[in-house]
Amino acid sequence: MEFFHKPTNFPFMATRKVWYGLSVLMVIISIASFATRGLNLAIDFTGGVNISATFPTAANVDAVRTAMARAGYPDPQVQSFGSSREVAIRLPPLGVKQDAQTIRAQVTKVLQGVDPAVQVAAPDVVGPQVGSELRSSAEWALFFTLVGIFIYIAFRFHTWRLSLGAILAVIHDPILVLGIFSVSQTPFDLPAVAAILAVIGYSLNDTVVVFDRIRERFHANRRLASALVLDQSINQTLSRTIMTKVVTALVVVALLFIGGPALRGFSEALMIGIIAGTYSSIYISSAIALDCGLTSEHLFPTVKKSAVDAMP
Amino acid sequence: MLEYPRWKYILVVVVLGLALILALPNLFGEDPALQIARKDGDPMLAASLPTIEQFLHDGHLAYSTAYLDSGRIMVRFANTADQFKARDEVNAKFADQYITALSFASRAPAFLGAMGLRPMKLGLDLRGGLYLLYQVDTQSAIAQLLDSYAQDLRRALSAANLPFTDVGIVASSGNLADSIRLTLPAGSKLDATQAIAEKTLPDLKFKVVTLPSGPALQGTLTPQQVRDRQDYAIQQNLVTLRNRVNQLGVAEPIVQRQGLDRINVQLPGLQNSAEAKDILSKVATLEFRLNAATGDPYQVAEHGNAPIGTKLYYNRQGQPLLLKREIIATGDELTNATAGNGQQGPEVNIKLDTRAGDRMLATTRANLGKPMAVVYIEKRRETTQVDGKPVTRDITDEKVINDATIQGVFGPTFEITGMTSGESRDLSLLLRAGSLSVPIYPVDERTIGPSLGKENIQRGVDALVIGMAAVFIFMFLYYKVFGLVADAVLLANVVLLTALLSMMGAVLSLPGIAGMILTVGIAVDANVLIYERIREELRNGVSPQAAIRAGFDKAFSAIWDSNVTTFIAGLVLWVLGTGAIRGFAVVLVLGIATSLFTALMGSRALITLMYGGRRKLTRLPI
Numbered sequence: 051m052e053f054f055h056k057p058t059n060f061p062f063m064a065t066r067k068v069w070y071g072l073s074v075l076m077v078i079i080s081i082a083s084f085a086t087r088g089l090n091l092a093i094d095f096t097g098g099v100n101i102s103a104t105f106p107t108a109a110n111v112d113a114v115r116t117a118m119a120r121a122g123y124p125d126p127q128v129q130s131f132g133s134s135r136e137v138a139i140r141l142p143p144l145g146v147k148q149d150a151q152t153i154r155a156q157v158t159k160v161l162q163g164v165d166p167a168v169q170v171a172a173p174d175v176v177g178p179q180v181g182s183e184l185r186s187s188a189e190w191a192l193f194f195t196l197v198g199i200f201i202y203i204a205f206r207f208h209t210w211r212l213s214l215g216a217i218l219a220v221i222h223d224p225i226l227v228l229g230i231f232s233v234s235q236t237p238f239d240l241p242a243v244a245a246i247l248a249v250i251g252y253s254l255n256d257t258v259v260v261f262d263r264i265r266e267r268f269h270a271n272r273r274l275a276s277a278l279v280l281d282q283s284i285n286q287t288l289s290r291t292i293m294t295k296v297v298t299a300l301v302v303v304a305l306l307f308i309g310g311p312a313l314r315g316f317s318e319a320l321m322i323g324i325i326a327g328t329y330s331s332i333y334i335s336s337a338i339a340l341d342c343g344l345t346s347e348h349l350f351p352t353v354k355k356s357a358v359d360a361m362p
Numbered sequence: 363m364l365e366y367p368r369w370k371y372i373l374v375v376v377v378l379g380l381a382l383i384l385a386l387p388n389l390f391g392e393d394p395a396l397q398i399a400r401k402d403g404d405p406m407l408a409a410s411l412p413t414i415e416q417f418l419h420d421g422h423l424a425y426s427t428a429y430l431d432s433g434r435i436m437v438r439f440a441n442t443a444d445q446f447k448a449r450d451e452v453n454a455k456f457a458d459q460y461i462t463a464l465s466f467a468s469r470a471p472a473f474l475g476a477m478g479l480r481p482m483k484l485g486l487d488l489r490g491g492l493y494l495l496y497q498v499d500t501q502s503a504i505a506q507l508l509d510s511y512a513q514d515l516r517r518a519l520s521a522a523n524l525p526f527t528d529v530g531i532v533a534s535s536g537n538l539a540d541s542i543r544l545t546l547p548a549g550s551k552l553d554a555t556q557a558i559a560e561k562t563l564p565d566l567k568f569k570v571v572t573l574p575s576g577p578a579l580q581g582t583l584t585p586q587q588v589r590d591r592q593d594y595a596i597q598q599n600l601v602t603l604r605n606r607v608n609q610l611g612v613a614e615p616i617v618q619r620q621g622l623d624r625i626n627v628q629l630p631g632l633q634n635s636a637e638a639k640d641i642l643s644k645v646a647t648l649e650f651r652l653n654a655a656t657g658d659p660y661q662v663a664e665h666g667n668a669p670i671g672t673k674l675y676y677n678r679q680g681q682p683l684l685l686k687r688e689i690i691a692t693g694d695e696l697t698n699a700t701a702g703n704g705q706q707g708p709e710v711n712i713k714l715d716t717r718a719g720d721r722m723l724a725t726t727r728a729n730l731g732k733p734m735a736v737v738y739i740e741k742r743r744e745t746t747q748v749d750g751k752p753v754t755r756d757i758t759d760e761k762v763i764n765d766a767t768i769q770g771v772f773g774p775t776f777e778i779t780g781m782t783s784g785e786s787r788d789l790s791l792l793l794r795a796g797s798l799s800v801p802i803y804p805v806d807e808r809t810i811g812p813s814l815g816k817e818n819i820q821r822g823v824d825a826l827v828i829g830m831a832a833v834f835i836f837m838f839l840y841y842k843v844f845g846l847v848a849d850a851v852l853l854a855n856v857v858l859l860t861a862l863l864s865m866m867g868a869v870l871s872l873p874g875i876a877g878m879i880l881t882v883g884i885a886v887d888a889n890v891l892i893y894e895r896i897r898e899e900l901r902n903g904v905s906p907q908a909a910i911r912a913g914f915d916k917a918f919s920a921i922w923d924s925n926v927t928t929f930i931a932g933l934v935l936w937v938l939g940t941g942a943i944r945g946f947a948v949v950l951v952l953g954i955a956t957s958l959f960t961a962l963m964g965s966r967a968l969i970t971l972m973y974g975g976r977r978k979l980t981r982l983p984i
Contacts, residue, residue, distance in 0.1 A: 150809040175809040191938040198930040240942040244873035248880040262920035290894040298883040304829030310821035
């Protein structure tokens with residue numbers, strides 16, 4: 051079995067302006083949505099209480115919501131969760147007395163008014179502090195990661211043009227993932243952060259594999275036009291790119307459909323990221339390097355002999 | 363002919379063999395178990411085991427085995443219902459002797475455990491439990507040190523008959539108090555005073571400063587001394603927290619330093635955060651003070667203005683008391699405190715260290731028959747919501763818990779009486795756990811419900827297994843025999859990663875599973891890169907064995923550079939990240955290392971072994 055038995059020959063670079071436009075558009079939409087709608091942050095970041103209850107028959111979400119509101123819980127978010135008999139209730143931080151057992155007892159009492167046979171599970175309770183600290187540590191980590199990648203690629207490939215391409219691709223992908231989370235208002239939790247980090251990892255891997263082939267093609271023939279070399283490189287690595295993505299997607303699809311609601315945000319972020327990462331390693335990282343004027347000379351500088359000859 | 367150095371074959375076999383053994387305990391799963399330990403922290407005696415077994419037997423409580431394990435009794439159960447029931451019964455029967463904790467015991471054979479091999483622990487997000495993050499008030503650690511310095515200096519100067527106006531604590535620069543300032547009356551002997559000060563406090567360098575009010579001597583801690591003191595305070599709190607966590611009866615708790623001045627406490631299985639926080643974050647200390655000889659406490663309570671050198675306190679009945687400001691001994695100097703029953707009812711037996719013991723001896727000798735009070739001080743930080751914003755304030759409760767006449771001359775050991783038995787037990791527990799000399803405040807907490815945790819892990823594991831199976835089948839369909847080699851290599855990679863994580867005692871959490879999925883992706887990618895190269899070479903008409911060699915050689919730079927780049931990213935996240943991010947990064951960094959090893963060395967060894975020796979190889983099953 052092979053996806054491409056004969057080498058493909060798609061003119062990727064010729065259409066890059068179109069894809070730039072698309073990327074810019076998507077990034078703008080993402081940032082705009084991010085600025086206006088924000089992320090639907092899960093209690094991992096906002097603090098608060100998640101509590102799930104199982105009813106003997108299909109749960110009446112509205113009745114649960116009304117009962118909670120009447121009992122004095124401000125702004126309860128009630129959703130069915132997993133099966134129709136289960137509901138997840140999310141409450142904002144409850145202040146000082148945020149003890150899991152107390153909350154469980156109180157909520158059980160309220161929900162027994164809806165159905166006496168209700169079973170309330172022990173809740174998740176998160177203090178309000180963690181979010182801001184996680185954000186600042188993540189920002190620093192991301193910054194130093196970018197610096198490290200820039201230096202390593204510049205060192206291994208002898209040019210900052212490829213470094214810049216790689217970094218823009220690395221920034222591009224998580225923005226798109228965050229944008230889709232913001233547009234769809236999918237709950238954004240800690241596992242989703244881990245997924246975004248994984249997306250960065252995949253995207254980086256892809257980009258560097260293409261770069262490696264570019265280096266090899268330039269080495270084989272220094273006279274070819276840069277755009278042609280880049281097209282050849284992407285085409286020659288295309289079957290590998292698709293194969294790797296299909297294999298990873300197999301695991302992620304399994305997580306998405308079998309992993310349950312707790313892994314939903316995580317697997318969605320991974321899925322979007324894998325698609326975005328494939329796209330960006332083709333149209334962003336290489337294309338940016340090309341538009342920065344990448345030539346074989348940058349990867350394999352001609353050794354200037356004149357300086358040595360001039361020595362007395 | 364393809365060849366591969368013999369030492370590389372040996373290395374691959376040895377590493378994978380070792381990894382298999384290290385990863386083995388993870389295969390067996392866990393039983394619900396009950397940990398039973400003695401309240402006083404001493405190891406369980408072997409003789410207690412039959413007692414417990416008899417009790418379980420008599421009560422018709424089903425259990426599978428009970429045995430001694432590093433000073434504790436472990437009882438295994440077939441299911442959690444039996445476990446809960448047994449816990450309640452044991453608690454009811456042995457409440458005053460033992461503390462119990464719900465736990466899990468690995469089903470791995472005993473010899474693996476004896477070799478020190480343990481399965482990976484599950485993180486709180488997978489198992490449920492309580493997570494607390496504490497902030498250590500390192501500023502007050504410095505202030506305490508300076509306080510005791512100031513007190514020593516006052517004594518030394520009085521003893522040497524040198525006049526001084528005041529000894530105060532100031533900041534040499536910025537907000538952090540790090541200096542003692544000794545203000546002197548005009549015309550005092552600066553040199554002699556400085557000599558005494560430097561002799562009393564050799565840690566401090568004193569210099570003369572001129573203030574509007576007159577001359578003064580100022581001694582400042584070096585930044586290194588400040589750091590040392592802060593580290594000391596954190597270490598002391600770590601030890602204390604560990605002791606207190608043990609009193610909560612939690613199996614496999616984690617108490618570790620996080621960053622500069624934070625301590626992270628993870629209590630698997632615990633759900634009642636209020637009780638845990640109460641025991642963990644109280645700063646309880648004692649101060650022994652003499653009662654003031656002059657002044658009427660009732661008058662002071664009404665009008666204020668305590669006489670110089672005294673301070674107003676209240677006892678538990680709400681009556682005012684005037685005590686001298688001089689402290690004879692503090693909770694820091696306490697080496698042991700136990701509750702017991704003496705002739706006068708419940709009592710707390712107290713033992714001080716030698717320095718405080720000497721001071722106690724001198725004080726009691728000079729003040730026999732006079733009253734001495736014990737002040738119990740509790741510090742906590744309360745957070746309230748004011749206009750929707752959290753406002754924190756520090757609360758110090760000071761209470762005279764005992765006010766008794768000094769009955770005899772005593773040194774380092776004595777008793778405090780006059781409490782109910784419950785109070786004496788509580789007090790001795792808090793004091794024995796080591797008084798936290800520096801306050802800590804919870805800055806973050808989260809409780810993870812256990813049922814959600816169990817569901818999480820089951821669904822996640824199911825998904826992973828199905829996903830991996832799909833990958834294995836697909837690889838075989840796409841690359842035929844070579845696909846099977848890749849599958850074997852992938853499996854070896856998972857084993858190797860599990861072995862490394864188990865060996866490091868890493869905790870597996872959801873982000874860690876994310877890291878594993880990324881690692882599987884990267885490991886597959888390495889194989890795909892190699893195989894695509896081999897196909898390319900074959901397409902170009904290269905002979906099979908040359909194609910294999912060229913495939914590995916040419917794919918190397920792509921595999922190496924892409925992995926190193928991702929490795930750099932993982933390393934930065936490991937060093938700078940916290941919590942979830944770090945959990946992910948640890949798995950990623952280790953996973954890249956193992957996948958490089960298995961894909962480059964393992965896979966090459968296997969393929970060379972299979973095809974390297976065949977002379978008439980015309981086709982490759984790829």
